[in-house]
Amino acid sequence: MKGFDFYRFFFVLILCSISIQGFAQETNIMIRAKAKDAKFIGSSIGGAKILVKDAVTGAILDEGMTIGSTGDTEKIMKKDWKRSESLSDEKTAGFLAKIDIEKPTFVTVEALGPYNKKQSSVLSSTQLWVIPGKDITGDGIVLEIPGFVVDILSPQTHERIKGSEEIDLTANVVMMCGCPVTENGIWDASQYEVKAIITSNDGSSTEVELEPAEKPSTFHAETSLEKGLYEILIYAYDPETGNTGVDKTNIIIN
CATH class of the missing domain: 2.60.40.10 (Immunoglobulins)
Known part of the structure; x- marks a missing residue:
């Protein structure tokens, strides 16, 4: 009986620990870097370096490079854009960040590009709230890179x-x-x-x-x-x- 009480007590402790810590959920964020007055920064010029940070602690939640094509010239440069119309397709350069968060988190997203051209690289950034399990896809977060x-x-x-x-x-x-x-x-x-x-x-x-x-x-x-x-x-x-x-x-x- 004493052994049973011990295990029950141990099980209750585990449940309490889980309820306090919460469950981290993987959340996807598509991030793209787009040249001002031009197209997306992708593999052909070495990509843009992407960092996703916790805006409060500065901890890096994910990082990587944009890869893919510069995008559809006709759509990006020649057609009028409409609200909610996507500028990208499945081949357009981007970085899909995957972050594990337990609660809504305020993040900083940075893009440094074109990364391989050090004398020309420009840092662009923005901040936003990310909600656990609520993916940001499609065009995603688009950071403009001037120059x-x-x-x-x-x-x-x-x-x-x-x-x-x-x-x-x-x-x-x-x-x-x-x-x-x-x-x-x-x-x-x-x-x-x-x-x-x-x-x-x-x-x-x-x-x-x-x-x-x-x-x-x-x-x-x-x-x-x-x-x-x-x-x-x-x-x-x-x-x-x-x-x-x-x-x-x-x-x-x-």
Whole structure:
């Protein structure tokens, strides 16, 4: 009889413990990163890094990368959007976060992208309440990533150039999803201002405008410089959307 009382007491303790702790439920949240004035950031440019955190404690509840395609160009860029209409499909880039929570939890969702382009990566975030067992799917949480990816192709970092030579200034400029910039294209190269700011070691600077080249997403100019050390900053700017992007390098003129 005493043994029976012990087991019954032990069983009651377990039930009390369960009722106090509650039951954690796996809750799914689809998270996507979308380039401003462009498409979704996916596998073709390395994806966006996603973090889901408890907004109070800062604990990471889940993390991963957006994978998949940039999405349907016709739907995203050419058609008028209607309320509740999904911009994504089953192939569109995203990260499906799975978090175990016992009660409604206030979370912070962060997207850093495009993750593989460190000089261009932008952090976007939002906060929301997540309810246990209440999934957020479809387009899910869409975080906008503004800007351009700018890569200086020429001159090379720390390149030594003779003062008598013309300096080739060439930059690659794409949308944050990797979408190409072309003349008269969806992302029109002639719409964007692309310039080099060349600063000498004494602090004086000059600007050189780069023009669209024949190759998509490529901008080019030539200039000459006196002997010295120089920093070259090339930026892209869209006056309509406010998108911007920058890359820098340093050269030596002999």
